[in-house]
Amino acid sequence: MTAALLSFRPRFAPVSCSMASDAPAKPLVDRVVIVGGGLGGLAAAIQLRKVGIDAQVYERGGRLTGGEGTLLSLFPNGCKSLNQADPTLVNKVREAGRADGPALMINPVSGDLLGSWALSERMEKTYGQPVIAILWRNLLKILSDTLPDECKHFGYECLDVTQDEEGATVHFKKDDETVSIKAPLVLGADGIRSVVRSKTFGDMTPRDNGRTMWRAVIDASLCDHPALRVGTITAVEKGKTMFVINGVGDKLYWAYSLTDESTDGRAKVRSKNLEEAKERLRTEFQGWDLALHILEATDPELILERRVLDLPVLTKWTNGRVAVLGDAAHAVTPALGQGANLAFEDGLELAIQLTTASDLSSALKTYEERRIPRAQIVSARTRATGVAHPQSFYDWLYNETPSIHDPVHYEY
Template sequence: MTNQRAATALIIGGGVGGPVAAAALARVDVEPVVLEAHSGPADQLGAFLTLAPNGLAALRAVGMVERVRAAASFATTRTEFVNGAGRRLGLLGDESHLPPELRSVTITRAALQRAVTEAATDQGVRFEYDKRLRGYAEEGAQVTATFDDGTDAAGDVLLGADGIHSAVRDGLSPDGPHPTYTGLLGIGGFVPAADIPPTPPETVRMVFGSRAFFGYQCAPDGRTFWFANLGHSERSREEIAAHGDEAWRAHALDLFDGDLPELTRIMEAADPAQFRPLGTYDLPSLPRWHRGRVGILGDAAHAVSPSSGQGASLALEDALELARQLSRHDPAAALAAYESARRDRVERIAAVGRRRGTQKAGSSHPVALAVRDVSMRIAFTLIGRFGSQRWITDYRPDVADASRGRS
């Protein structure tokens, strides 16, 4: 950027992408402040996710990978796919060629958010909490954000890292597309112990059941991490709560009746609250990710289905690309260049995630299940042989070219 003084960036949202974007911007002489609606890092978040090599590479570029790996629950470098009877459909994910710091890990969302927040704070990033965005206005060479507590803040650029229900995105495109329900409800959590054979080391088992989808991995400490995707019509949070956790539990147990007995044992050991589902949504394409000095990243710009396994990693890639472009251009040009550099990749990955999601609902027809299993076995064989998914995980974002020479 060409200003004589240090440029400033307002980052709305202190989840995962916001702190990493702030750390990346600080490395290219942009002064960031992260403004978060909640009163602090959301330690109560219970979901977990896998960070892929491309996401870990982004964290390495901003000096956070060691802290995040230390906070992770376990390594998840392989994925075994089986059908409801336990017959293997494929095994993917050999990462032995990668340096250890880039091998995939499973981490709770709360632990990840805490790790990146602490790392960014240690690098000098400023956080302000209880700052729920009310609106923003661009005036001349600055953007001013206003908050529900009556305060405001001004900067040279405003970045929305505020998730799938982004207030910044609503300001950019008030009439734009809304998140789309994928047809799946998600449940899951952790059980302290379950009477099941352990999964192979560093391997998550994905079960394409007869009527629903289940994933689980046994942790070294004895816990089992599990989740399930249930095909279902869309329900509001109020409707989901009104149905009752025990009713959802009975529904899940019924869907997996007749599949691998391990699945039932895991669910029988789980707390009923883990069966209260959340709808899964994606946002595969928006008409714009920026306008003037305002831009969006992560789920605010391109929420992908959890089936892609790339939601967090794509947000981390965005953060580095934003820093790279803001080191080269004035804000409006930088945001346009960022969108141009990122859009094709994330929309391709969003499409992959949605295709994978359509295979999770199962079928009541045995012939349809048999066709599914054969087609998936062929697909996994081809992926394993030709590495057709390496274009996703081999991506290596970097800000080194922009920050070279800095201490």
């Protein structure tokens, strides 16, 4: 499968749409329960509510959280999807982040410039939307603030999902009680370890990608290394990577990773504490001048240590009155920065189908047909680390996103 996906020739064919104005057709369901208040769940709620569906978000935590201490990039395809939901969203994200910064590759030891990715500085001109670096927590807040408070519910831990011909019921633990909530459609947006997915499609263990990543967000003022340029900086050597984004507000984000192979298995070992994590990085990145400079400026308590995991793209995303999206359906590695962007596309496509298909079964079937092939290709590409992708791939990735007014079919 992977070999076939990597040799694809992407094409698309516009299809007619019955929506002749900005007003969508009457949706096939009047209410959707969304399990999970992360980026994908919130964006889906915005998309669904725009087309007239009462989307209600149920989050396990006592508040909306996720991605603390991390940063993500919103690429043109993700920006286009959010723009379909609310034209003001991309402007808000741009104001809170940094758009279209230069992307540089440097020598990890000397800091000398080895090359640059010029496209990053002309994304908006090329694809109609920018690439925006933004702190995860800030994007989460922007999406949350777009939704009314009455559609966000906290402290609901999903235990099970059942269904009948009239709808699906989510069984939550709320405080010390079990609360069951029924809706015509339930949407699982509860991440890589999704309960909705496991209860609907069976257990699936995330794949270990053979490397560990350490990340942190620190005050940019703490770093004054001469090799540190505003924008994105990457260095790669023998299974070790350094990725830095500087100038997002007054913050600097860094992510270092080590493969098990390059460390004779040492990367597999979890650090006993964060002080040990910092000391391990000092040793592993010895000689990487910029990496060590940034590391010394980092309080150990800010460091996040995680194994890099992904999930094989599900071959079935819907079952009866239950559907999944985002990481629950296709958790990808961070290599292309497409996790949240694909989730935003998922929510938009679902909204399109729920307002254009003839019945719910057809809507969910078409949702799968539109999204699964694209997710499979992106997933395969993210796993092909160290492989240079052709420009045609990026053109396809950033250009071909669904539209609430003029949907497209993807052909492979």
